[in-house]
Amino acid sequence: MYKKITPEIAARLEKIVGPRNIYYNDQEKMEPYSHDEIFERGYSSMPEAVLKPVTAEEISRIMQLANEEMIPVTPRGAGSGLSGGAVPVFGGIVLSLERMNKILEIDKDNLVVVVEPGVITNDINRALQAEGLFYAGYPMSLESCFIGGNVAENAGGARAVKYGVTGRYVCGLEIVLPTGEIINAGGKRLKDVTGYDLLHLMVGSEGTLGIFSKITLRILPLPGASVSLFVPFKDIKTAVKTAPLVMIETGIVPAAMELMDQKSIEMSTRLLKEKVPCQDEAGSFLLLEIDGSPEQVEHEYNAVADHFLKYEALDVYVANTPSVKERFWSVRRGISDALKAYYPGNIAEDIVVPPATIPQLIEEVERLSREHNLESTSFGHLGDGNIHVHLLPNKEITLEQWYKATTSVLEKLYKTANSLGGTLSGEHGIGHKRKKYMPFFMSEKEISLMKKIKGVFDPNNILNPGKIFD
Numbered sequence: 422m423y424k425k426i427t428p429e430i431a432a433r434l435e436k437i438v439g440p441r442n443i444y445y446n447d448q449e450k451m452e453p454y455s456h457d458e459i460f461e462r463g464y465s466s467m468p469e470a471v472l473k474p475v476t477a478e479e480i481s482r483i484m485q486l487a488n489e490e491m492i493p494v495t496p497r498g499a500g501s502g503l504s505g506g507a508v509p510v511f512g513g514i515v516l517s518l519e520r521m522n523k524i525l526e527i528d529k530d531n532l533v534v535v536v537e538p539g540v541i542t543n544d545i546n547r548a549l550q551a552e553g554l555f556y557a558g559y560p561m562s563l564e565s566c567f568i569g570g571n572v573a574e575n576a577g578g579a580r581a582v583k584y585g586v587t588g589r590y591v592c593g594l595e596i597v598l599p600t601g602e603i604i605n606a607g608g609k610r611l612k613d614v615t616g617y618d619l620l621h622l623m624v625g626s627e628g629t630l631g632i633f634s635k636i637t638l639r640i641l642p643l644p645g646a647s648v649s650l651f652v653p654f655k656d657i658k659t660a661v662k663t664a665p666l667v668m669i670e671t672g673i674v675p676a677a678m679e680l681m682d683q684k685s686i687e688m689s690t691r692l693l694k695e696k697v698p699c700q701d702e703a704g705s706f707l708l709l710e711i712d713g714s715p716e717q718v719e720h721e722y723n724a725v726a727d728h729f730l731k732y733e734a735l736d737v738y739v740a741n742t743p744s745v746k747e748r749f750w751s752v753r754r755g756i757s758d759a760l761k762a763y764y765p766g767n768i769a770e771d772i773v774v775p776p777a778t779i780p781q782l783i784e785e786v787e788r789l790s791r792e793h794n795l796e797s798t799s800f801g802h803l804g805d806g807n808i809h810v811h812l813l814p815n816k817e818i819t820l821e822q823w824y825k826a827t828t829s830v831l832e833k834l835y836k837t838a839n840s841l842g843g844t845l846s847g848e849h850g851i852g853h854k855r856k857k858y859m860p861f862f863m864s865e866k867e868i869s870l871m872k873k874i875k876g877v878f879d880p881n882n883i884l885n886p887g888k889i890f891d
């Protein structure tokens with residue numbers, strides 16, 4: 422159904438982006454664009470060409486050509502995704518946004534920042550900090566992922582518990598459609614009910630409906646102070662039962678409330694050659710951030726610490742200097758890399774459930790791991806109910822046993838998540854990896870409505886085909 426990129430088509434593409442910004446017939450240079458950061462094997466696929474446009478007009482011309490010639494196009498940010506979203510499963514063009522990396526405007530009067538899609542997420546905050554402002558998005562990959570990828574995945578992260586996910590801050594998008602037209606949704610305004618909400622249809626569309634070439638984000642005044650709390654517990658059950666109560670009993674919403682079990686801490690500290698307090702006695706750990714005015718933070722962190730001590734925390738460690746805070750947060754951010762290093766091929770899940778049901782979810786993970794004789798680890802965004810369960814391969818198990826056991830565990834886990842009111846992915850997206858599980862969570866009618874929306878935007882199905890659904 423799709424056409425191959427012939428030398429003649431490659432020459433036309435080269436005319437659009439210039440000879441330095443196309444890789445064609447160069448397997449070595451194209452290899453990094455054949456995969457994302459999925460831990461499991463079997464989710465890579467080589468592109469036929471990689472293009473690096475630098476303007477919306479160049480993207481538009483590429484899309485017009487690809488649409489006429491029936492060539493699939495896969496948009497790509499930094500490739501830090503965990504669902505295979507940026508992998509060109511049908512070959513064709515990988516359209517990398519890496520050169521579109523400018524912060525175009527910091528508009529203090531309207532409290533918005535206008536950026537290109539290839540800006541590294543944390544670079545936005547570095548630029549804003551000098552102006553006493555901040556952008557609330559905080560995915561754990563913030564030092565490598567691009568803001569365009571965050572919008573396409575509606576990325577979450579540690580601060581979603583207080584600040585919400587990426588979509589809450591996206592107020593304007595310039596979008597190149599699969600057919601090549603350029604449209605604008607939203608702008609610098611914070612409210613807009615003029616017709617259907619095309620802006621937020623695009624957020625989380627995983628590069629299947631359009632390519633973002635310019636992004637306007639809402640920003641906030643930088644909180645005057647922040648403190649991190651590191652709280653060890655004897656076991657994971659005590660931590661997950663106690664954590665949701667903190668907001669009800671103290672009336673305080675932490676900016677972040679992260680969970681790390683024993684295994685995830687052990688792996689990350691080993692990789693980083695670090696050690697955290699109570700590492701040998703504790704069975705799980707919470708990492709919180711409290712932010713606000715200096716007086717408010719002082720009052721709130723004391724109240725939160727008292728709460729946890731009342732509910733059997735082994736201790737509460739207060740980190741109030743940038744370097745000590747960074748030590749704890751780098752351990753949290755290092756977990757994924759450590760699991761990838763020590764358990765290659767592990768299966769990483771992204772289940773989200775209503776926060777109060779996390780104890781049941783964790784109980785089921787432990788029960789299923791025991792039943793199937795599998796090692797597992799659970800960590801993640803406890804405050805918003807989004808837990809990353811990883812199933813870990815071990816040497817005693819054959820490939821066939823591993824495949825059988827993990828298939829069964831995942832199906833049972835999804836059933837549990839569904840029965841708790843949860844769903845398949847909280848922030849990593851469906852992409853290529855999870856599409857087979859969509860029918861577990863969505864009705865035929867719901868999936869068919871999504872497919873019809875895709876058809877309206879992309880009649881020839883050339884933009885990121887094979888993602889979310891077949």
Ligand SMILES: Cc1cc2nc3c(=O)[nH]c(=O)nc-3n(C[C@H](O)[C@H](O)[C@H](O)COP(=O)(O)OP(=O)(O)OC[C@H]3O[C@@H](n4cnc5c(N)ncnc54)[C@H](O)[C@@H]3O)c2cc1C
Nearest residue numbers: 498499500501502506561567569570573576577628633848
């Ligand atoms: C160590 C680690 C920690 C992580 N922690 C978090 C976390 O806390 N929270 C979280 O949400 N995610 C997390 N992730 C996953 C990943 O970083 C996010 O999904 C991120 O948003 C992907 O951004 P990217 O630029 O790397 O996108 P890519 O992986 O390149 O692409 C992701 C998807 O976006 C599409 N896309 C990219 N750019 C555009 C564009 N300009 N227009 C249209 N579509 C586009 C692609 O086609 C693809 O479908 C983590 C990943 C790693 C490796």
